[in-house]
Amino acid sequence: MKIAFIVQWFPALSESFILSQIAHMIDRGHTVEIISQYRTHETLLHPSITQYDLLSKTAFAFSIPRNKILRRLKAVALSAACFFASPRRTVRLLRACWHGGNRFDFPSLFLGLKCIGKSFDVLCAHFGPSGNSGLALKRIGIAPKLIAAFHGYDIRMALAGDRNLYRELFGGADRLLANSQYTQDRLLELGADPSIVQVHPMGIDLAQFPLRDRSIRPQDRELLILTVGRYVPEKGLEFGIRAFARLASRFSHQKARYEIIGFGPEEDKLGRLIRELRLQEVVFLAGPKNHTEVIERLYQADLFLLPSVSEALGVVLLEAQAAGLPIVATETDGIPFAVIPGKSALLVPPADADALADKLCWLIDNPRTWPDMIKAGREHVEAYFNIRKLNEALESLCFQLCQGAKIENRKSAIETD
Template sequence: FILDQIAGLIDLGHEVHIFAVPPKQEADHHPEIQRLDLMKRTTYHPRPMASKGLRRGQAVWHVLRTFPHAPLGTMRLVARQVARPREFDYPRFLLWLSVLRGRFDVIHCHFGPNGLLMLPLKQAWPRAPLVTTFHGYDIRMALRDDMRMYDPLFRQADLLMANSQYTRGVLNELGAPTGKVCVHPPGVDLDYYRPAGRSPHDDPSRPLYLVTVGRLVEEKGLQHGLRAVARFRERCPDCRFRYDIVGSGPQESLLRSMIEELALSAHVSLRGYMTRPQVLATLQEADIFLLPSIAEGLGVVLLEAQAVGVPIVASNVQGIPHAVDPGRSAFLAPAADAEAWAEALRRLAQDAPLRERMGRAGREFVRRHYDLQALNRRLVQTYRELTTRKGASPLSKSFVNGRRSDADHREEGTRT
């Protein structure tokens, strides 16, 4: 979803450069990487040389390269590092210099720890507003480990974005100033995620197809999902169904054991990692999408499934109620309530017209609230307001609430 946002900004006429950690292994490329040649717009975090002498020479070389582009900012970064010799962090120092050379109009960090990482650059280059988007795991980290960890970011960032109203509320509880927080959710490309044109009535003999897509981690609550499916089988013994869980992660062995223990091997398969086109094809075949998460900042996969026209059964936790239209596109139930889940599944399994109505309602819900193009236009307006604001004047109320109009500002590009 971050790459979709980047591609949208470029399509609107803006210049975007990406700073990222080098991948640990070769990954399947998002289609927009090839279309926009994004690798030429990407700088991986610089790796320091092995020996101390070589690292010093490397740092001097980066300083000399950066100084002509931003003399004052370069001197501020050097002075900061010289004042903290025991805290000298070569990888971070090289990264800050690399970003500084770009003289960007806006620095937008995704996930709270990356916002913290960029604070020294904000101090050295105050001209560029610092924006940080929180997505979920980052706020769970603060709630679990240190509720004050983001205090410096809350003080110094120009804008804090939350992916849902739930995330916004948690940020405020953690101490983020209300006037600095707005909701800007990830969007869905409705031209890409679209129904396959198959009706639930097309083949009555076809087994019902249930799907979950997500990392195999505790937060996804997949153990609860398996218990719910087992209870559904008992409630609806005549229902023919199969259930695919798409994704990889550390709980794979545990889930395989549970599938055996619950005697679900004839119905449930762990499909492993899939590429984006494979996930799309799977969603287009699905009759019901399940997301039994016990923690979820929003749930982008819920938006994708609804865009494809799949009715949802999901947990009524955290940001999930904001990602669906409860009662119209989705049935929500407590994460660990196998009886409630089984009843929702039975109801959908035995009512193909209901599945079709909920699927249409889901796509319309995403079109109205999570259309990628509309959200990208709104993001451009956000950047413009930040870069034109004078002094410390507060953001407008409509901006903080994320309710700006969707006018297209293609005529003047920004560097992000």
């Protein structure tokens, strides 16, 4: 098969689950290209980028001028140039990007014009906005089949703004994938056809997480609490820092440190909070790390904390369970789907630093509960989030769509396990 993966940003270090799907398809002998709306300037790259030479397989959309007049002039010029090469597709693309009145989808136009001469068997679009662009590509004949995968933030965009944002996509996609039960429920709430929606979580490669002995930590060793996540409001990192401050005041005899791996626009704000609470010696914004470094740090940690106020799934929760970490997290959105509440993770209401601190303190006071939590978490990930099985399920779905076979209305890809 010829498969195109449509993404918003590439390469994106935090989206290793997409890279895993791409690598799987290449390993299985399929021809794969990546179509990206924007190019990132990340210096830390996932090993798959170089291993599979993915940048050479990537088409980036034409840049979109911020100025409205320049944007329209560039759109006219590019459309005219493409018209001579492919008149029918160019006209179809212009029609597909116009939604009546002054509503024109410039991102999809600039992406579609870049791909005007390409052809694929199936398009796999990650995140709702990419799905909208994929629909435009499908309508002009670049591929007959379209799969759109939703991951959470795209759903929040529609719920908080235009609830019709994906209306046309719901009618034109061949399959809609949700990364959790929460995301699936929100898709149905927005009007998606239940017959084409299924849960397909973003799993992890368990081969990267070998089982290791997690003996009870000696009392005199420094305890490491770890969070991995972007420095953005929905991750609730402020509440994680405040929770650690409460923990530190209760356990003055306990050496402990809190590390937050990630990057994002709230870095300065979080740094100020750390200084305000006088936690500079024990709380650290560790910055971005590549995937290998994140895994290494997961094995070095004692407890994992995810204080998100909104989280459609939380792939890092899967990695923490695979690495054998007891977890404290919030009971929000898709997190209860990613863990076993009360068994592999202790969950509290979001935006509640006191509750987070209470659960962390309880785990520190009860280290003999850790082995059972570790066992439950590992078994949960092995049963439902094995990326190799999930990638095989995606490949099978692509085959069925391309062959025109009737697809069983399976609620979740994990039922194939």
